[in-house]
Amino acid sequence: MTTIADVARAAGVSVSTVSYALSGRRPISAETRERIQAAIDELGYRPHAGARSLASRQTRVMALAAPLRTDLYVPVIMQFVAAVATAARAHDHDVLLLMNDEGPAGLERVAGGSMVDAFVVMDVATNDPRLPVLRRLREPTVLIGLPGRADGLSCVDLDWEAAGRLAVQHLVDxxxxxxxxxxxxxxxxERGTTYAHRFRTGFETAAAETGIRGLAVPCEPSHDGLGASLARVDTEQPGTTGFVVHNEPVVGTLLHALRGSGREVPHDVSVLAVGPHELAEGQAVRLTSIGIPADEIGALAVEMVADLLAGRSPQTTLVAPRLVERDSCAHRSDSSAGV
Amino acid sequence: MTTIADVARAAGVSVSTVSYALSGRRPISAETRERIQAAIDELGYRPHAGARSLASRQTRVMALAAPLRTDLYVPVIMQFVAAVATAARAHDHDVLLLMNDEGPAGLERVAGGSMVDAFVVMDVATNDPRLPVLRRLREPTVLIGLPGRADGLSCVDLDWEAAGRLAVQHLVDxxxxxxxxxxxxxxxxERGTTYAHRFRTGFETAAAETGIRGLAVPCEPSHDGLGASLARVDTEQPGTTGFVVHNEPVVGTLLHALRGSGREVPHDVSVLAVGPHELAEGQAVRLTSIGIPADEIGALAVEMVADLLAGRSPQTTLVAPRLVERDSCAHRSDSSAGV
DNA sequence: CTTCATCATCGAAGCGTTTCGACTGCCTAA
DNA sequence: TTAGGCAGTCGAAACGCTTCGATGATGAAG
Incomplete structure (x- = not known):
């Protein structure tokens, strides 16, 4: 293993000079800097991360707490993970992956061992047991999602309530x-995941405000689950002509079920999906949809980590939803509804 | 921050005694051990990972190189990632997440900085550019997947060829x-991902050996893509009564398309899926399927890392495929085929 | 000319562990 | 009785880096 001392010797300078040349914390003459760089290249020197973290008290690693559950749409989770990992690299950080099944103890373990400089935490619930721990830790935290109370912690998420309103407004239009x-x-x-609630709140608020009928039903992500939910809609609110699907796994099934019951999209009913654009585009009818900007949110989370590390104070950022029109929402001039 | 010196002072022993009590590398009397443990608990001591790795030359962290592509079925990827992370914790290791877009350089960076003890690498291609790097590194590697030549590296994967044969055999039966x-x-x-090839090879071999007609068509994961592939099957091999789907995103679509063309499953055609059991069970017809034992493979990968770390030599393990019968494959006594 | 910054560099003191070699009793085998 | 072993402990030397406080030069300001 080649160490900083080897480099110093090869370049004919002292160890501290090499260190300063590398960190830029003190001026080093251009000539010396070049000699050092040459030595580094020739020897293939890489600083030892452990030694560095011991001496400098920072690791250049951030922990990412990712969910490990089945009631979440996994591709989107993965997109968040990838976005955070990629953005972290752009900030010269690595990512230590924590699975949420470890809970608060995992965060404490990793922080206690000085393994990371900061935390990015996904899938936060209203009353997440990790929040008090995170507030106590000296490492800063960014939450992806919105808990009940965010004081002292940075948050970033899609503005789900606005998304719910946007969906209704588009159908009303x-x-x-x-x-x-x-x-x-x-x-x-039931779990306090707030995005589900917030979207529904936006949906219901907008329906009430615009004076139209709106019905929200949960849905198990399977063929039968969709069937049951659709049946509820048909009996509890007959004449429904606009569907908003906030449940990725069933969008294809919904489309087939509607057609199976004699309703053509978009001729008889309109469908608006919430989820990745690839999903919306891969269907029998290209679906008008509200995307989940996972890349943007993940990158933002890392920016906020950098801000916190630089001493700025926690803040909350909600990303505005964006709707892409495709082929699944049509104008409905008459007010009669077909079943 | 509380250090080992604080613990030693509180327990009235020397620093090295605390260290030995913790590592168990030298005998320490029960009484002393208890006093130390009490001090640790009281002070909430956690060893500093950096200092530890500096002194002991091991990090208790393994790198996991995960793919970041869209032509893979993401839930399964995530299942592998979760399995590795969970198994790693069971072995008192953490996981540093590397996204494959960093390529060989990422591996070199992390190894050079002594950030990890070992590598687990997913999504290996036939002629993966990371292989020569991994062979050169002093940290041991386990590959999830099978490259063209595996010499010097441990591998673990599903026996995809056996899976292909199993699928055909089941339909033949x-x-x-x-x-x-x-x-x-x-x-x-096209990319050298071997699992696609291996499954197809198994499929084609078994078809040839049993003397039946077999046609393999690739498929883009969208409604239209499936339509195109199905059309090819219908024209190039009319009378096909058994379908094997090795493409998770389109299984639902395939089912609907078959029904749409007047073919009932399993009455007219049988369908056998390859993929997660949840996927197979969530369909209109519960699909007979061959699972992808991601949990098992991930756990095995970590075991193999532990073996390598303990000095044992690299080896290759192929996990036997398992087929679960459900409702989508029916017996076909006559040999006439309907379109 | 002094005096004071500033630039460029060096030496040494940590940072918190692990591990090696020593040392002290005490027990056992010859 | 003594040599040898072993259990239990300690002190000190690494491990590879960062950073603080010098120390000479050099140049500008008085």
């Missing part, structure tokens, strides 16, 4: 007066 | 004489 939300599974609502 | 493989996208074949 197309003349629909009875819309249904096919939402996440009941489990997602 | 049910009297089918014309079977089709709806496979991964062309991109998966």
């Amino acid at each position: 197309h003349g629909h007066t009875a819309v249904a939300l096919v939402g996440p599974p009941p489990a997602a609502y | 049910h009297g089918h004489t014309a079977v089709a493989l709806v496979g991964p996208p062309p991109a998966a074949y």
Whole structure:
């Protein structure tokens, strides 16, 4: 293993000079810097991360706490993970992966061992047991998601409530007066995951404000689950012509089920999906959809980590939802509804 | 921050005694051990990972190189990642997440900085550019997947060729004489990902050996992609009554498409899926399927890392495929095929 | 000319562990 | 009785880096 002392010797300078040349914390003459760089290249020197963290008290590693559950749409989770990892690299940091099944203890372990400089935490619940721990730790934290109370912690998330409103508004603009939300599974609502609630709140608020009928039903992500939810919509709110699907695994199934019951999209009913654009585009009818900007949010989370590390104070950022029109929402000029 | 010196002072022993009590590398009397443990608990002491890695030359962290591509079925990837992370914790290791877009350089960076003790590498291609690097590194490596040449590196994967044969055999046992493989996208074949090839090889070998007709077509993971692949099957091999789907995103679509063309599953055609059991069970017809034992393979990978770290030599393990019968494959007593 | 910054560099003191070699009793085998 | 071993402990030397406080030069300001 080649050490900083080897480099110093090869370049004919002292160890501290090499260190300063590398960190730039003190001026080093251009000539010396070049000699040092040459030595580094020739020897293939890489600083020892452990020694560095011991001496400098920072690791250039951030922990990412990722969920490990089945009621979440995994591709989106993965997109967040990838976005955070990639953005972290751009900030010269690595990512230590924590699976949420370790809970608060995992965070304490990793922080206690001085393994990371900061935390990025996904899948936060209203009353997440990790929050008090995170507040106590000296390492800064960025939450992806919005807990009940965020004081002292940075947060970044999609503005789900605005997304819910946007979905309804789009259908209202197309003349629909009875819309249904096919939402996440009941489990997602019961656990305090706030995005499910916030989206539904936006949906219901907008329906009430615009004076149309709106019904929100949760949905298990399976063929039968979708069938049950659809049946509820048909009996509890007959004449529904606008569907909002906030449940990725069932969008394809929903489309087939609607057609199976004689309703053509978009001729008879309109469908608006919430989820990745690839999903929306890969269907029988290209779906108008509200995307989940996971890349943007992940990158933002890392920026916020950098801000906190630089001493700035925690803040909350909500990303505005964006709707992409495709082929699944049509104008409805008359007010009669077909079943 | 509380250090080992604080603990030693509180327990009235020397620093080295605390260290030995913790590592167990030298005998320490029960009484002393208890006093030390009490001090540790009281002070909330956690060893500093950096200092530890500096002195002991091991980090208790393993790197996991995970793919970042879209032609892979993400939930399965995530399952591998979760399995490795969980198993690593069981072995008192943490996981540093590397995204494959960093390529060989990422591995070199992390190894050079002594950040990890070992590598687990996913998504290996036939002629993966990371292989020569990994062989050169002093940290041991376990590959999840099978490259062209595995010498010097440990590998673990599903026995995809056996899986392909198993799929065909199951359909043959049910009297089918014309079977089709709806496979991964062309991109998966073109990149040297061996699992796509191996499955197809198993499929084709078994078809040839049993003397039935077999046709393999790749498939883009979208509604239209499936339509195109299905059309190819219908024209190139009319009378196909057995379908093997090795392409998770389109299984639902395939089912609907078959029904849409008047073919009932399993009455008219049988369908056998390759993928997670949840996927197979969530469909309109519960699909007979061959699972991908990601948990098992991930755990095995970590075991193999532990073996290598303990000085044992590299080895290759192929996990036997398992087929679960559900409702999508039916016996076909007559040999006439309907379109 | 002094005096004072500033630039460029060096030496040494940590940072918190592990591990090696010694040392002290005490027990056992010859 | 003594040599040898072993259990239990200690002190000190690494491990590879950062950073603080010098120390000479050099140049500008008075």
